[in-house]
Structures are given as structure tokens and as C-alpha cells.
Amino acid sequence: LVSRDFHPRNTIVKVCGISIGEGKRPVVVAGPCAVEGEEQILKTARAVKKAGADLLRGGAFKPRTGPHTFQGMREEGLKLLAKAREATGLPIVTEVMSPDTVGLVAEYADLLQVGARNMQNFELLKELGRIQKPVLLKRGMSATIEEFLAAAEYILAEGNPHVILCERGIRTFETATRNTLDLAVVPLIREMSHLPVMVDPSHATGKRSLVAPMAKAALVAGAHGVLIEVHPEPDKALSDGPQSLTFHGFDLLMEEIRRLNAFL
Ligand code: PEP
Ligand code: MN
Numbered sequence: 001l002v003s004r005d006f007h008p009r010n011t012i013v014k015v016c017g018i019s020i021g022e023g024k025r026p027v028v029v030a031g032p033c034a035v036e037g038e039e040q041i042l043k044t045a046r047a048v049k050k051a052g053a054d055l056l057r058g059g060a061f062k063p064r065t066g067p068h069t070f071q072g073m074r075e076e077g078l079k080l081l082a083k084a085r086e087a088t089g090l091p092i093v094t095e096v097m098s099p100d101t102v103g104l105v106a107e108y109a110d111l112l113q114v115g116a117r118n119m120q121n122f123e124l125l126k127e128l129g130r131i132q133k134p135v136l137l138k139r140g141m142s143a144t145i146e147e148f149l150a151a152a153e154y155i156l157a158e159g160n161p162h163v164i165l166c167e168r169g170i171r172t173f174e175t176a177t178r179n180t181l182d183l184a185v186v187p188l189i190r191e192m193s194h195l196p197v198m199v200d201p202s203h204a205t206g207k208r209s210l211v212a213p214m215a216k217a218a219l220v221a222g223a224h225g226v227l228i229e230v231h232p233e234p235d236k237a238l239s240d241g242p243q244s245l246t247f248h249g250f251d252l253l254m255e256e257i258r259r260l261n262a263f264l
Contacts, residue, residue, distance in 0.1 A: 001156040007194040015111045016091040021196030027225035031057035033240035035077035045084035047247040051254040056090040061097045063117045070238040078108040099127040129158020138166045164196045169204030178206020186221040202229040202243045212253045
């Protein structure tokens with residue numbers, strides 16, 4: 001179902017009237033790694049909206065590597081995201097980690113994210129296949145393209161065709177960057193599949209200074225959008241501060257993306 005042989009034309013996924021997968025302007029999803037409080041998410045939502053972002057991201061259920069770190073505000077975080085949407089009009093993207101919370105997260109989210117660590121949580125994928133809300137499926141950090149597309153297939157096979165794929169870097173021998181951004185998958189997936197493809201240069205690099213260059217490279221490679229972590233005070237962020245852009249850094253990136261769009 002995900003193959004281009006089966007469906008030659010590009011799939012366009014609509015999130016609250018925003019089209020993702022069209023040949024036109026790529027979309028920008030921006031926001032903090034995690035919702036940390038009302039002021040933090042509202043401030044960030046207003047700043048990224050002003051800079052020109054299309055959607056607001058923010059984790060409420062966080063898949064942290066260790067259990068002793070901030071695990072997210074859960075339902076309270078979802079409520080704050082809804083408040084930020086009300087304040088700015090930006091649709092919200094947030095992660096869902098388990099099949100039993102799909103209903104809850106879907107009540108608030110406009111686009112449900114499956115994180116890299118859950119790419120092969122097959123029961124979660126099946127549950128997401130049974131709703132009609134769009135899904136942003138991140139590539140597992142050690143997943144091949146075949147496995148990535150097979151994970152998307154699970155969602156489509158249950159009846160939900162609204163899936164966006166997202167490259168977020170993979171594990172390699174290199175340790176200087178958090179992950180290795182596999183940019184060639186963007187044109188490759190576009191050859192193999194009709195689904196939209198986005199890139200997350202924040203998790204792919206783990207390093208603030210590399211985010212803008214890799215975001216631009218992703219768009220030139222044909223990505224339908226980028227996911228950018230932005231925080232009011234990255235040094236104080238409860239997760240992923242080192243890779244989060246400041247408001248000013250995000251303004252500069254948006255200005256560069258606008259100039260780049262003229263050539264895409
Ligand atoms: C995130 O988007 O904050 C996240 C946890 O991403 P990933 O699943 O790609 O690591
Ligand atoms: Mn993060």
C-alpha cells in the first residue's frame with residue numbers, strides 16, 4: 001500500500017487545512033522537545049508562529065532513554081498544547097507512545113507522532129491505523145528503509161492512509177553527532193513511496209549549530225517539510241536543550257528557508 005507502484009501519484013496529507021506532500025512550499029513544524037509549562041509553550045508557540053512556522057510541536061508523553069529524567073506532563077501537557085493552539089491557530093503535533101493512549105492523544109493532537117523508539121511498536125501502529133487522524137512516523141534509529149516502509153504499511157493496512165514519514169538520523173559508528181542524518185533516503189523514499197517525507201535535523205544532529213544547514217539540505221533534497229526544536233531558554237530545557245534553537249536562531253532559519261523556497 002505504501003509503494004509507488006500501487007499508487008503512482010503523491011499522497012497529500014492534510015492537517016487542519018495545511019497540505020503536506022504537495023510540490024509547493026515545504027512545511028515547518030517547530031516547538032520545544034517537551035511541554036514544560038504554560039508560559040514556556042505559549043511563549044514558544046507565539047514566537048514560532050510569528051517567525052512563520054506552520055505547526056507547533058511539543059511532547060507531552062516523552063520516550064526518555066532513562067527512567068530518572070523528565071517523562072513529560074502527560075494529559076496536562078496535552079491541555080497546554082490545546083491552549084497554545086487556541087492562542088495561535090497553529091495545529092499541534094505530539095507524540096503517542098502506547099496503544100491505550102491513542103484515544104486520549106487523538107482528542108488533542110492534530111498530527112500524532114510515533115517516535116523513533118516506537119517505530120516497530122506494531123500494536124501502536126495498528127491502533128493508529130484504526131483512526132483517521134494523520135500520523136507522523138519517525139524512522140527507528142536502526143531501521144532499514146524496508147523496515148521503515150513496512151511500519152507505515154501497518155498503519156495503511158488498518159485503513160488510515162494519512163501517514164507522513166520522517167527521517168531523524170540513524171545510529172552509526174560516528175559519535176561526533178547524536179545520530180547520522182541519512183539524507184539520501186529523502187529522494188529514495190520519494191522514488192519508492194507516494195507518502196510525504198519530512199526531516200528532523202534537530203534529533204539527527206543533536207547540535208544546535210548543525211540544525212539550520214541540515215534543514216536547508218533536507219529541503220534541497222526534496223523533503224516536504226522539517227521539524228525543528230525551539231526553546232525559549234535552551235540551556236534550561238528539561239530535554240534536548242543542546243539541539244534546540246533559540247527564538248532568534250529560529251527567526252534566522254525561517255528567513256533562510258523563505259529565500260530558499262524561491263529556488264525549490
Ligand atoms: C522528539 O521528537 O522529541 C523525539 C523523541 O524524537 P525521536 O523519536 O526521533 O527521538
Ligand atoms: Mn526531542
